[in-house]
Amino acid sequence: MLDYAAIVRLLAARHGNVEAIVGHSFGVLASFLAVREGAAAARLVGVSGMAGASQLLDAFSAQLGLTARAKRGLARRFEARVFPRETDLWRRFVAELDPTETRIPLLLVHDESDPIVPVAQAELIAQAHLGQVTVQRTHALGHHRILNDPGVIETIRDFIDAPLGAPASTQRRSEHIEG
Numbered sequence: 675m676l677d678y679a680a681i682v683r684l685l686a687a688r689h690g691n692v693e694a695i696v697g698h699s700f701g702v703l704a705s706f707l708a709v710r711e712g713a714a715a716a717r718l719v720g721v722s723g724m725a726g727a728s729q730l731l732d733a734f735s736a737q738l739g740l741t742a743r744a745k746r747g748l749a750r751r752f753e754a755r756v757f758p759r760e761t762d763l764w765r766r767f768v769a770e771l772d773p774t775e776t777r778i779p780l781l782l783v784h785d786e787s788d789p790i791v792p793v794a795q796a797e798l799i800a801q802a803h804l805g806q807v808t809v810q811r812t813h814a815l816g817h818h819r820i821l822n823d824p825g826v827i828e829t830i831r832d833f834i835d836a837p838l839g840a841p842a843s844t845q846r847r848s849e850h851i852e853g
Contacts, residue, residue: 675727675767676757678704679711686713694719694834698821699791702799703727706769709778716838719781719830720769722817724791725798727767733790769799777805781833783812783826790817808833 678701686692686708694717697705702723709715724730731752735745749764757763780803784796793811800807815823 675700675704675707679708679713682708683711683713686715690714693717696721696830698722699724699817700730703767703769707767715778717779717781717834719783719833720796720799721783721826721830722785722788722791722820723769723782723795723799725769725795725802726764728764729791729795777803779806779808779833779838781808781810781830783810783820783829785812785815785817785820787814788817788820 678697682695682705686695692713692715695705695708695713695715696719697703698721702720703726705718705720709718731745731749735748740748753760753763760766780800782796782800784791784793786793796809796811800809810826810829812820812823812826815826820826
């Protein structure tokens, strides 16, 4: 994720005037991290994104039936092995924190039956974001097929191509895309 965020920051610095950053799954966290750490973009799009890295730990632990003690041990080992220099890993890698004070318009697209990242993760991100948020739910596209769906692609394209209006922190829309 650190590499993804660094690439986004590098591309934004090199090319400037980034219309949108589009992330999928773990890439949504990386997109928010990149913006918080200096990448400027007019819009953000999150597809099947998780609200925080802890969701991965929770889902993995639940799949294996780990006890709370085993889950804590796994978290400590993960922190030490994968992110040894991070002082607050679980707080830094959270998409649900508003990424900037500029209140970037945000589109979240998530399938209701995503078996990897529950749709509730999109709602957590939407509730915490201070700017304009549009949540689009799909049906029967899962976690990966959602990326190739023509309706989803059109929705993302329309969001990116739409003229930027005044920030509307109270504006929240939720719609359905039939997949």
